[in-house]
Amino acid sequence: MELRHLRYFAAVAETCHFGRAAEQLHLAQPALSQAIRQLEAELGAALFTRTTRQVTLTPAGEFFLHETRRTLDALEAATHGVRRISEGQVGLVRLGLTGTAAYSHLPRIARTVKERLPGIALEIHADLLTPAQCDRLRDGALDLAVLRPPTTGEGIETRTLTTEPLTLALPATHPLTTEPIVELARLAGEDFVLYAASGSVVNDAVIRACRAAGFVPQRTHTAQGTAVLLALVAAGLGLAMVPAGVRAVPLDGVVFRDLADAGSIDLALAWRSDDDNPAVAAVVAAIESGLSADEAATPAAAATAVRTREEQS
Amino acid sequence: MELRHLRYFAAVAETCHFGRAAEQLHLAQPALSQAIRQLEAELGAALFTRTTRQVTLTPAGEFFLHETRRTLDALEAATHGVRRISEGQVGLVRLGLTGTAAYSHLPRIARTVKERLPGIALEIHADLLTPAQCDRLRDGALDLAVLRPPTTGEGIETRTLTTEPLTLALPATHPLTTEPIVELARLAGEDFVLYAASGSVVNDAVIRACRAAGFVPQRTHTAQGTAVLLALVAAGLGLAMVPAGVRAVPLDGVVFRDLADAGSIDLALAWRSDDDNPAVAAVVAAIESGLSADEAATPAAAATAVRTREEQS
DNA sequence: TAAAAATACTCCATAGGTATTTTAT
DNA sequence: ATAAAATACCTATGGAGTATTTTTA
Numbered sequence: 204m205e206l207r208h209l210r211y212f213a214a215v216a217e218t219c220h221f222g223r224a225a226e227q228l229h230l231a232q233p234a235l236s237q238a239i240r241q242l243e244a245e246l247g248a249a250l251f252t253r254t255t256r257q258v259t260l261t262p263a264g265e266f267f268l269h270e271t272r273r274t275l276d277a278l279e280a281a282t283h284g285v286r287r288i289s290e291g292q293v294g295l296v297r298l299g300l301t302g303t304a305a306y307s308h309l310p311r312i313a314r315t316v317k318e319r320l321p322g323i324a325l326e327i328h329a330d331l332l333t334p335a336q337c338d339r340l341r342d343g344a345l346d347l348a349v350l351r352p353p354t355t356g357e358g359i360e361t362r363t364l365t366t367e368p369l370t371l372a373l374p375a376t377h378p379l380t381t382e383p384i385v386e387l388a389r390l391a392g393e394d395f396v397l398y399a400a401s402g403s404v405v406n407d408a409v410i411r412a413c414r415a416a417g418f419v420p421q422r423t424h425t426a427q428g429t430a431v432l433l434a435l436v437a438a439g440l441g442l443a444m445v446p447a448g449v450r451a452v453p454l455d456g457v458v459f460r461d462l463a464d465a466g467s468i469d470l471a472l473a474w475r476s477d478d479d480n481p482a483v484a485a486v487v488a489a490i491e492s493g494l495s496a497d498e499a500a501t502p503a504a505a506a507t508a509v510r511t512r513e514e515q516s
Numbered sequence: 517m518e519l520r521h522l523r524y525f526a527a528v529a530e531t532c533h534f535g536r537a538a539e540q541l542h543l544a545q546p547a548l549s550q551a552i553r554q555l556e557a558e559l560g561a562a563l564f565t566r567t568t569r570q571v572t573l574t575p576a577g578e579f580f581l582h583e584t585r586r587t588l589d590a591l592e593a594a595t596h597g598v599r600r601i602s603e604g605q606v607g608l609v610r611l612g613l614t615g616t617a618a619y620s621h622l623p624r625i626a627r628t629v630k631e632r633l634p635g636i637a638l639e640i641h642a643d644l645l646t647p648a649q650c651d652r653l654r655d656g657a658l659d660l661a662v663l664r665p666p667t668t669g670e671g672i673e674t675r676t677l678t679t680e681p682l683t684l685a686l687p688a689t690h691p692l693t694t695e696p697i698v699e700l701a702r703l704a705g706e707d708f709v710l711y712a713a714s715g716s717v718v719n720d721a722v723i724r725a726c727r728a729a730g731f732v733p734q735r736t737h738t739a740q741g742t743a744v745l746l747a748l749v750a751a752g753l754g755l756a757m758v759p760a761g762v763r764a765v766p767l768d769g770v771v772f773r774d775l776a777d778a779g780s781i782d783l784a785l786a787w788r789s790d791d792d793n794p795a796v797a798a799v800v801a802a803i804e805s806g807l808s809a810d811e812a813a814t815p816a817a818a819a820t821a822v823r824t825r826e827e828q829s
Numbered sequence: 830t831a832a833a834a835a836t837a838c839t840c841c842a843t844a845g846g847t848a849t850t851t852t853a854t
Numbered sequence: 855a856t857a858a859a860a861t862a863c864c865t866a867t868g869g870a871g872t873a874t875t876t877t878t879a
Contacts, residue, residue, distance in 0.1 A: 204591070205518045207869090221834060234870045236835060246595050248602030252792045255833045255877050262793050263601040270594035274587055278517070281583035282559050288576040289561030479565045480575050520844085534859060547845045549859065568853050568858045 206278070208242040209271045211235055212250065216268045219258045291485030293322040298486075299336045299348035302429045303405070304470055305329040307448030308349055308364065315493035316486055323482055330428060334402045340475050346483045351404035352471045360476040362491060367446040369412060369465035372432075373458045374439040384461045391418035394441030396432050399425035405468060409444045412465045433457050446470070519591070521555040522584045524548055525563065529581045532571045604798025606635035611799075612649045612661035615742045616718065617783055618642040620761030621662055621677065628806035629799055636795055643741060647715045653788050659796045661786045664717035673789040675800065677807060680759040682725060682778035685745075686771045687752040693771045700778050704731035707754030709745050712738035718781060722757045725778045746770050759783070 214224040215235065225232040243250050250264035260268060287293045296316075300309055309327070316323055328345060334355045339345040341358060352361055371390075373380050379389070390413070397420065398406040413420050424440050426432035429449055436443050437456030446468050450459050472490060474483050527537040528548065538548040556563050563577035573581060600606045609629075613622055622640070629636055641658060647668045652658040654671060665674055684703075686693050692702070703726070710733065711719045726733050737753050739745035742762055749756050750769030759781050763772050785803060787796050 204595075205520060207518060222832090231871055232834075233836080233872085237869080240835090246598045246602075248598045249792075250598075253834065254879080255831095255835090256879050258834085259792075261602065262607055262795065263598045266601055267594060267598045270590065270597070274590055274594075277583065277587055277590075281580060281587075282517075284583070285559045285561045285563075285576045285580045288579055289559075289574065294575055479562075479572075482575065535857090544846055545859075546847085546861080549861090550844085553860090566859065568851085568856095568860090570853090571859085 204242065204245050206275075208238055208245075209275060211238045212242055213268065213271050213275065215239060215251070215258070216260055216264065216271075219260075221253075221258065287322065289481055291323075291481035291483075292320065294480065294482030295324045295326060295346075296480075296482050296486050297326040297328060297344070297346045299328045299331045299339060299345040299350070301332065301336070301350055301470075302330050303446050303449050304349040306429065307446075307451040308470065311493070312349070312490055315489055319489040319493070320482075320485055323486060325486075332400055332402045333404050336473065340473060343475075346474065346478065346480060347486060348473045350471060350473050351408075352469050352473075353404075354471075354473055358476050359473050361471040361473040362487065364470045364472055364490070364494060365448075366467050366469050367448050368467040369408065369444045369462055370447045370450060371460040371462050371465075372436045372443045372445050372449070373460060374436055374442070375456050375458050376439060377442065377458075379442075379460065380458045382460065384463050386463045387412060387416040387465050388418070390420075390442065391416075392421070395420040395423045396435045396441045396443040397423050397425050398432060399427045405446060408466065408468045412444070415466075416464065517555065517558050519588075521551055521558075522588060524551045525555055526581065526584050526588065528552060528564070528571070529573055529577065529584075532573075534566075534571065600635065602794055604636075604794035604796075605633065607793065607795030608637045608639060609793075609795050609799050610639040610641060610657070610659045612641045612644045612652060612658040612663070614645065614649070614663055614783075615643050616759050616762055617662040619742065620759075620764040621783065624806070625662070625803055628802055632802040632806065633795075633798055636799060638799075645713055645715045646717050649786065653786060656788075659787065659791065659793060660799060663784060663786050665782050665784045665786075666717075667784075667786055671789050672786050674784040674786040675804060677783045677785055677803070678761075679780050679782050680761050681780040682721065682757045682775055683760045683763060684773040684775050684778075685749045685756045685758050685762070686773060687749055687755070688769045688771050689752060690755065690771070692755075692773065695773065697774045697776050699776045700725060700729040701731070703733075703755065704729075705734070708733040708736045709748045709754045709756040710736050710738050711742075711745060712740045718759060721779065721781045725757070728779075729777065 211224070211228060211230075214228050215221060218224045218227065221235055221239075222232050225235040228235065239250065246263075246267070248263045249261050250267055252259050252261055284293070298312070305327075309329075313325060313327075316325055328339070331339065331348070333350040333352075336345060336348040336350045337355045337359055340348055341356065349364065350361075352363070354361055371379070371385050379385055397409065400406070410420065422441070424435055426435050429445065429452070432443055432445070433449070433452070433454045435441070437454055444462065444465060448470070472487060474487065524537070524541060524543075527541050528534060531537045531540065534548055534552075535545050538545040541548065552563065559576075559580070561576045562574050563580055565572050565574055597606070611625070618640075622642075626638060626640075629638055641652070644652065644661070646663040646665075649658060649661040649663045650668045650672055653661055654669065662677065665676070667674055684692070684698050692698055710722065713719075723733065735754070737748055739748050742758065742765070745756055745758070746762070746765065746767045748754070750767055752769075757775065757778060761783070785800060787800060791797075
C-alpha cells in the first residue's frame with residue numbers, strides 16, 4: 204500500500220465516479236481502476252460496489268474512507284509541523300541563568316522570546332554557576348545559558364550580551380555612602396561579603412580587582428547566592444562588589460555606589476556549538492536582535508532609570 | 517510523499533544507521549539514502565544530522581518520527597478493521613421485529629448474535645407490522661426484519677424461521693378452558709378481540725381460518741398490539757387467536773389452548789436482496805445456524821416447557 | 830444503446846541495484 | 855585507515871497511457 208492508493212481512494216469515494224475522480228487526479232481512468240483494485244486486493248476487502256451505472260462505498264469502504272481522511276490530514280499537519288520546527292518557530296528551549304542574570308535579564312529575555320517566537324516554550328533553570336551551566340549544556344540538560352564568561356571546556360559558543368561594571372553594595376549606615384563614586388583602594392581595610400561558591404566568576408573578578416588595587420579582601424563572610432549576599436550587606440556584616448545588573452533588585456538597607464576602577468564583567472549567552480536545534484538558533488537570534496533594538500531605542504535611558512530608583516532608596 | 521518514505525524513515529530513525537536500516541528493509545543503502553533525501557526535500561526540513569560516523573534525528577525528525585509511527589500504526593489498524601467489517605465480524609445491524617416476534621424470538625436472536633458475532637451491534641426497532649418493515653428495509657432504515665410473510669413489494673429476500681400454529685387465548689373464566697383442544701368451529705358465536713391495524717398478517721390469517729371453518733368473527737373488539745390484545749382477553753371482552761409464540765408471555769387471567777384446525781402462520785427473517793452489508797449476511801447466517809442447533813439439541817423440549825408454565829397460570 | 834467500468838497492451842519514468850567517491854573519525 | 859554515507863550511472867519493474875471490450879440501466 205502507498206499513499207497514492209489512499210489519495211486515489213479518497214477521490215473515488217468522494218465523487219463515487221471513477222471517470223471524474225481520474226480527471227480530478229489528472230489520471231486516466233484505467234490507472235485509477237487498477238490502483239483501487241490493488242488496494243482492495245491488499246486489504247482483502249471490497250471498498251466499492253460497482254456497476255457501470257453506480258459506484259457506492261461498502262460499509263468497509265465507509266470505514267476506510269474515514270481512516271484515510273484522518274491519515275492524509277494527519278500527514279499534512281505533520282509536514283507543516285516539521286517545517287515549523289525546522290525553522291525554529293516551534294519547540295522547547297531549556298534556558299539556564301546565573302543568579303544575577305536571572306534578576307536583571309530574565310524579564311527582558313522572556314518578553315523578547317514571547318513576542319518574537321510565540322511558538323517557543325522556555326524552560327527556566329535558574330541559579331546555576333557558569334561551570335555547572337557549561338556541564339549542563341554539554342550533557343544536553345540545557346540548550347542555552349546566560350552566564351559569566353569565560354566558559355569552561357570545549358564545544359560551547361558564546362555571544363556577549365552586556366558588559367556590566369562591578370558596583371559597590373554598601374550597608375546604608377556605611378560612611379562611604381556619602382560619596383557618589385568610590386575608589387577601589389579605599390576598600391582595603393573593609394569587611395567583605397563574597398559569594399560562597401568556588402567557581403563563581405564574579406568572585407574571581409572581585410578578588411582580581413582588589414589584588415590589582417593592591418590589597419586582598421580581609422575578614423570575609425560568604426553567601427550562597429545574590430539574595431543572601433545582599434541580605435548580609437543590609438545587615439551590616441560588610442560590603443560587596445556585584446555586577447551593576449544587581450541594582451535591578453533594590454533592597455532596604457543596601458545602597459549601591461559606582462566604583463572608579465573595579466573593571467567590569469561580561470554577561471553572555473552560551474550554547475553547544477554543535478547544537479542542531481533550530482529553536483535554539485532562533486532564540487539566540489531573537490535575544491540578540493532584541494538587545495540591539497533596545498540599545499538603539501534607549502542607549503542610556505535604562506541605566507539612568509536604575510540609577511534614579513536606587514538614589515531614592 | 518509515499519508510505520515507502522515513511523517506512524524507510526522509521527527504519528532509519530530506529531537504527532540511526534542507513535546501512536543496517538537498508539538491510540532490514542531488504543534494500544541497498546543508496547536507494548535508502550535517496551528516499552530519505554526525497555522525503556527531506558519534500559518536507560523542506562532536515563530529519564537527520566549525518567556524518568559518516570553518526571546519524572541523529574533532528575528535533576523536526578523526532579517529531580516526524582512520532583507522527584510517522586502513529587500514521588503507520590493507524591493504517592495497520594485500519595486494514596484489520598476493514599477486513600473484519602468486510603467479513604461481517606464488525607458492524608451495526610438495525611433489526612426490526614413484529615410485536616409478537618419481539619416477545620418470543622428476540623431473546624434467542626440477541627443471545628445468538630452476541631455469542632457468535634461479538635463485534636456486531638444490534639439496533640432493535642420493535643412493534644412494526646410486516647408492510648412497514650418491508651418499506652423500512654427498502655428505504656434503508658432497517659437492515660434486517662423478523663416479520664410475518666408474505667412480504668410486500670420487490671427486492672426483499674426471506675428465510676422462514678419457524679411455523680407457529682394459531683393458538684386460542686381465552687379469558688380464564690371462559691367455559692372452553694376445560695377442554696385441552698378446541699375445534700375452531702366452536703368459536704362461531706364468540707366475542708373476538710382482533711388486532712386493530714390493517715396490514716396485520718396475523719389478523720388476515722385469523723379471519724381466513726374462521727371463514728374456512730364456516731363463520732365470520734362477530735362482535736369484535738380491536739387492540740393495538742399483542743400486550744393490549746391479551747389484556748382485553750384477560751378482562752373477559754372476548755377470545756383471541758394468536759401465534760403460539762405469544763405463549764411465551766404468560767398473563768394472569770389468560771389461558772392458552774390449542775386449536776384443532778386453525779392452520780399456522782410463519783415467522784421469517786427478511787432483508788434487502790441487494791444489501792451488500794456483510795454484517796447482515798453474517799447475522800442471517802448466525803440466526804439460521806443458531807436455530808438449527810437449537811432444534812437439534814431440543815426438538816420439542818422448549819415447546820413443552822412453555823406449555824407447562826402456562827398450565828400453571 | 831449509451832455511459833461507465835474493466836481488460837489488454839504498450840511505454841517510459843523512476844525505484845532500486847552496482848560501482849565508486851567522499852568524508853569524518 | 856576505515857567505516858559509512860553520498861554520488862554516478864545503469865537496469866527493470868510497474869505505474870500510467872491508449873485502444874478496446876464488457877456490462878447494466
